[in-house]
Amino acid sequence: MSALAAEQTAAEPPVDSVAVAERTPDQRQPYAELGMTEEEYRRVRQILGRRPTAAELAIYSVMWSEHCSYKSSKVHLRQFGEKAPKSDALLVGMGENAGVVDVGRGLAVTFKVESHNHPSYVEPYQGAATGVGGIVRDILSMGARPIAVMDSLRFGPADAPDTQRVLPGVVAGISGYGNSLGLPNIGGETVFDPCYEKNPLVNALCVGVMRHEDIKRAHAPGPGNKVILFGAATGPDGIGGASVLASATFDEESQAKRPSVQVGDPFMEKLLIECCMELYREDLVVGIQDLGAAGVSCATTELAAAGTGGMHIVLDAVPLRDATLRPEEILMSESQERMMAVVEPGKVDRFLQICAKWEIPATVIGEVTDTGRLVMTWRGEVIVDIPPGTAADEGPVYERPYEPPADLASLQADTPGRLARPATAEDLRNTVLWLAASPNLSSKTWITSQYDRYVLGNTVLAMPEDAGVIRLDEESGLGVAISLDGNGRYTRLDPYAGAQLALSEAYRNVAATGARPLAVTNCLNFGSPEDPGVMWQFARAVEGLADACQALGVPVTGGNVSFYNQTDDQPINPTPVVGVLGVHDDVRRRVGMAFPGEGHLLVLLGETREEFGGSEWAHVVYGHLGGLPPLVDLAAERALASVLIAAAREGLLSGAHDISDGGLSQALVESCLRGGLGCRITLPGDPFVTLFSESVARAVVAVRPGGEARLAKLCEAAGVPATQLGRVGGDSFIVEGLFSIPLHELREAHERLLPSYA
Structure with a gap:
């Protein structure tokens, strides 16, 4: 037994874990x-x-849950590694808390997106808030300073009572x-669809930056090194969250699961x-x-x-907030704002000093051994004695x-071709307005205005830009762009293509x-995953x-x-949400979506084809x-992408x-609304x-005077069709020979929806 254990256990020597487990051999264990x-x-x-002890059963139940073990998805997820393209930029890949990529000038960026869907339905504010807190700590644990967050949100119909309960709480939780934390929220998406009623999706992304040499790993090497738990005390909130909420379907009893939702403290996390x-x-x-x-x-197991x-x-x-917690409850608690570090014995005092400086409680709770066993004691008894890899891996x-x-x-056979199309210029005009005012396409300012987008000064x-852009280096202008996209309707119609379309949109953004x-x-x-139809969609x-x-x-x-x-x-x-990270050599040459000139x-x-399957037009006008x-x-x-990147680098575009x-x-x-200028097009x-x-691989760009010929050459060299539409200017959206819509009318239609439900 270690010196630490000898100091902190009761006077009686620990008993064998087998004896602990077998004291009540006839008592049923609640594994189901x-x-x-x-x-x-x-x-x-x-x-x-x-027979496992209660504490061991708790460990295996949460570590083997769908949420933690990926037991139904592993066989398919292997493709991401097997088919991974060669990338000199990839410093840390799958398997760690987050991936890390080299972005130049000795800097590395780590980013990841995770879900907090079920907790956000049960308790919208805390579910969304702790989703942000959790993804931020994933980034922090890689050795990076978190610098920005994003979110991808999906709710039922905008006017549904369930949406009216969930949406304000989720938005307040993310912003709160x-x-x-003082982190800018630089982008994301908000989607409404009947399929998400009573099962909203709250996906949170965080990005962080570090030097290459500062990358940290989730491992415990070196026998004798100390294990330190630091951050908030452990309480009853979140007990069983991974297995109870994230690995089960919803039913009318879901509200009874409120105790499984974690409670966050952002000031402790800061x-x-x-x-x-x-x-x-x-380097502690x-x-x-x-x-x-x-x-x-x-x-501990990982x-x-x-x-x-x-x-x-x-x-x-x-350290406990509730002294009545049983060992298995301590092990399963998902109380927030906690970290676990492995520290060399000679550095423990300095580690604890720094924690005290920041008013962060920190306690040595164990040490690394070379036994190949994870052993835990409680009041003088061994309550856990397992090979850790069997639980973790x-x-x-x-x-x-x-x-x-x-x-x-x-x-798939029920094509939009049977739907009546706009027959007159007035019908086309009305369709433009209907789409601009529809829940999925209308302005999300009511949501995003609650987020601080410019704190830290590097946004x-x-x-509503296509992608969020963050400056990393003041001198060079080095920065990153991130976009988060998905389309459940496309994926419902064709999962293979739908996932690719989510990626291609984020890539294009x-x-x-x-x-x-x-x-x-x-x-x-x-x-x-127990539904063969769902599993096929996933595969x-x-x-x-x-x-x-x-x-x-x-x-x-x-x-x-x-x-x-x-x-x-x-x-x-089926809703795969895909985040793409890109690099700006100099953010001063970035291009925004506004048409300002x-x-x-x-x-x-790009090429436009007649493609309306899963489209917003079919969804908005006909459901x-x-x-x-x-x-x-x-x-x-x-x-x-090659054309857009080259044109931006050469300063040819005023907007894209x-x-x-x-x-x-x-x-x-x-x-037009973003830049405050209209347009006249043919x-x-x-x-x-x-x-x-909604044909893909397309963009509309505004070209700076004098850049037209060079853009045409770039397009010709890349084989990208380029069609002149018209000019920026005026105070209306004008389609020659068909209709004109004043910008004030467009703005009123575009911005009225969400505030009306607030």
Whole structure:
């Protein structure tokens, strides 16, 4: 037994864990209530060669939960590694808390997106707030300073009572936590669809920056090194959150799960960030892990499994907010604002001094061993004695059966071609206004105005821009652009193509600002993996995303899988959300979406086809979902990106906006309103198709005077079609020969929806 254990245990020597487990051999163990199957429980007994203690059962139940072990998705997620394109920029890939990429000048950036869907339905404010806090700590645990956050939100219909309950709380939770941390929220998306009623999606992204040499790892090497728990005290909030909330479907009893939602304290987290940065600067940390899902169970098993292989923990030493907590509750608690560090013995005093300076409670709770066992004691008894890798890395792996949903063929056959199109100029005008005022395309200012977008002073672009842009280096102008996108309707119609379309839009958004796309993170939101139809959607989406990343040359650095997003037997639309990070060599040459220059030429880049499957037009006007989504063209996306990046670098563009939901019409509306100037255009071909088709690999750009010929050469060299549309100017959106809409009328339509529900 270690010296630490001898100091902190009771007078009686510890008893063998087998004896502890077998004192009540006839008492039923609640493995099913903890989310384990009978087969999984039997496997635990086989691993241990005995009946598990209550504390061991708690560890295995949370570590083998769907949320922590990825047991239904591992077999498919391997493609991200197997098909990963070669990237000299990738410094840390999948398997760590977050991926890390080299962005130049000795700097590295880490970014990741995760879900907090179920907690945000049960308790919207705290669910969303702690989602932000958790992803920030993931970034912090890599050794980086968090510098910005983003979010991807999905709710039921905007006027549904459930949405009216959930949306304000989620937005308040994101703003309340992020603003208190002093982190700018630079972008994201908000989508409304009936499929998300009673199962909202709250996906949070964080990005951080560090020097290459400052990267930290989640491992516990070196026998004799001390294990320090620091941050907030452990309480009853969040107990079983990973297994109870994130690994089960919703039903009418969901509100009873409120105790499983964590409670956040952003001011403690702000102190924790500054404390960690000072600890890193003085090189006091050998390994570090944040405490999120599965709490102490996760941190200890993962650190031990990735290190020398053994660890001894005195659970009595864990600081508690509630002295009545049982050992298994301490292990399963997901109380927020906690970190676990591995520290050399000679550096412990200085570590504790820095924590005290920042008013961060810190306690030595154990030490690293070379036994290959994770051993925990409680009041003089050994209550845990397991091989840590069996909990952290060797959970069950399921190859679940899958097949296309029964209704997929009929859904794809129900094309939008049967829907009546606008027949007159007045109909076209009304359609422009309807789309601009629709829930998914209307202004989200009511939401984003609650977020601090410019704190820290390095925000260059923020919502509603195509991508958020952050300056990293003042002298050179080095910066990064990030976009977060997804489309559940497209993925419902074709999961393979839908995932690729999510990636291509985020890739295009980053390129539209002038940044070079570099790496990918993702959050895969799906229904129950036990449903063969859902599992087929997931398998196809992962395959599509892996293939597209390979084609575009952008590796997946990490991400998150969120299953069981359904109410009773009704799953959400499969919703892969994809984040793309790009690099700006100089953010002073970034391009925004506004059209600010009177008389500047407007050019449509890319090919427009008649594509309305899953479109906003069909959804808004008819509530229709059917047909096939737009054709994926990854070669065209790469070509378009090359033109946008080169044109930005050469200063040819005054504005650029990708074309996606709502088509060219919506892109022009948003850019005109953003810049405060109208436009006068002439439409090539069928006005309806040109205005509202959602063909991909397209953008509309405003060209600075004198740059027209050079842009044409860039497009010709890359094989990108370029069509002159007209000019920027005036105070109306004018389509020659068809209609004119004053900007004030467009603005009123675009901005009225969300405030009316506030």
